[in-house]
Amino acid sequence: MQNTELFLDILQILVFFSLLTLVAKFLGRYMARVYQGERTMLSPVFAPLENGIYRVTGIDKNAEMNWKQYAVAMLIFNCLGMIVLFALLLLQGHFPLNPQKFSGFSWHLALNTAVSFTTNTNWQAYSGESSATYLSQVLGLAVQNFLSAATGMAIVIAFIRGLARRTSETIGNFWLDLTRTVLYILFPIAVVAAVVLVSQGVIQNFSGYKNVSLLQSTSYEKPKLDADNNPIKDINGNQITVKIPVKEQRLPMGPVASQEAIKELGTNGGGFFNANSAHPYENPTPFSNFLEILLILSIPAGLTYALGRMVGSSRQGWALYAVMLFLLVLAIGVQYWAEYNGNPLVQKIGVHGYNMEGKEVRFGLGGTVLFSTSTTATSCGAVNAMHDSLTPLGGMIPLVLMLLGEVVFGGVGSGLYTMLAFVVIAVFVAGLMIGRTPEYLGKKIEVTEMWMSVITVLTAGVVVLLFVAIALITPTGVSSIANPGPHGLSEVLYAFASTANNNGSAFGGLNANTVFYNLMTALAMLIGRFIPALAILAMSGSLVKKKYVPPSVGTLPTDQIPFIIWLVVVVLIVGALTFFPALALGPFVEHLIMQGGI
């Protein structure tokens, strides 16, 4: 019985990765065609629309940009998106499509959320079903789900052009890359995926919330409040409570499926509801769960293949895919083992089975672990189980995947460009060790490339350590922590690992909707997004000018197994050197406490 379940979970994971590999190849080939301006099967529908957009907006289809122009266009566009979203959230109470009569966000929450969605993080210090209007959801948050994803993809394509082009000045046109991403890639896939999700039970409507009568009514005790909202106490100092009967259930409604599809596809992760993809209306069946995980990984996986196509060697793309796949499978193995063994403190009270706190029955352990690791390996951050309630080592896995810099597939675009920065470092270090000239794909790695790669790789790490330290020495920072002991440290570490790396998932116990955390995490998200992005564009500007050096006996082959292993080692060592002390004090100590008993 137990063994069959284990076998079926493993089968589910094997089927998943076989399918992902196929998707990577076909989607990757399609994306390469889109970005190279070739005809695709969707051109008959979208090419006229695309040309129409360029005519209306005055964009010159044949204009090219150097890296600085590309960066300026990207910054203007993202700034604009942030301002519009900030205003929309602040003023949502005055706009239509608000059947629940929600009022506007507070200024710091609106700021945090606007930054969060434009940086592709989707950190959520608010709870969707009790604060965001339908208009904010579709015209604010979902729009940025598309546009922040398209921004990340445009940047990585500009970087790939820097590698692929020879002795050139320009790296493409930001407006074209952005428009094509939305039209040819995100929009069509999202429409199809959303409808399939509805077939499984994800809701899609604009109705008001619905009251239904319960089969068995219940009641709850609520503290009685005086006119100033202070709890009233009796003569002995005990709180007076009133019994409130519950005969009805109020079901939230909304355009969920359309949000859900792009939330996964663009590795955004911001849920319609507070419980995110654990909520049955966001993720109702094992198949919807499987599809959502596939959507999360499709584009990041496909981009590795697109890279291979665009630089003229598929093997180079597969090599990076292999590195990412290896690290993800390793993470799945460890987390599955940790959760499968369960919580000994609970087993002592006559309970058997794996750790079910914060998990849904329908996904099973396989579907839960696959989601939890995939969402943090990429910068998605949607969750189908509460990470705060994972076992210490099980919860360390998402933390580590984020702290590695979101390179195990990573965010759409951002994951691949950060991994390419690691490649540059790996090539350079290997070159020093074996006395070969550091070059990648025929381009010499020199001082500029090294500087920009180091900035890309280390920015998030510096922000995490610095901001965690600040949070832990300020009383306001510490007062938000919900769980005592080493787990509390993990909560703060997780918050900044998640925001600085633009993931957006959370150890939900931390009360993040305070002025302190809203501003600190917003700053972490901004730095973590735009400093690496600018460094990558600058590196592309430097690479694109170089001439092509044909491979010689002195070249280190970057599409062979030794290099794949070397790259895995470099990623792990950089991560371990930066974060080992923090992980030792958080998850490791907690693991020992759990084994020893409290």
Place this chain on the structure above:
Amino acid sequence: MKEIKKAVLLFVVLSLLTGVLYPMVVTGLARVIFPRQAAGSLIYKADETCIGSSLIGQSFSDPRYFWSRPSATADFSYNPLASGGSNLGPTNKDLVNRIKECATNFQSTGIKRLLPADLVMASGSGLDPHISIEAAIIQIPRIAKERHVSEEKVRNLVQNYLEDRQFGFLGAKRVNVLKLNLALDNL
């Protein structure tokens, strides 16, 4: 300056495409092809009153019904306006005490064997509509006794409402508590 104008215009066009056209297309298709699912998979009684959703769990404490998993939603269990988990860490005393209390509650109904984890640990959404097969089976004696029917009859009902892994290998075996309890009332 020219770039700012382009940025504003492109932002407006893409917002219309992804923020207006996209949700409208999806809503339209959903309403035509899958109207029941799009509206929330609601369950209606014979007199057309809505009794809940097959996807959203409800709280049960009456011994005549199968009990759902604990729920950590705010104010009261299975409050759909406050979806979420307990967010208690694995070594938190509050978690262990809460589970102990819940386990004692089950043991007081005469259950001697080890309890399945899902029955005493809260779900992530707080709205989990399912329990595991084992969690249903250990409640059968209590329900049979309370309703004065044979255990055999209740067991057959659970068998009928057993949902297998989707396509044979996805997810987990489970039972929908609300559907099962509705069927109990019709027994």
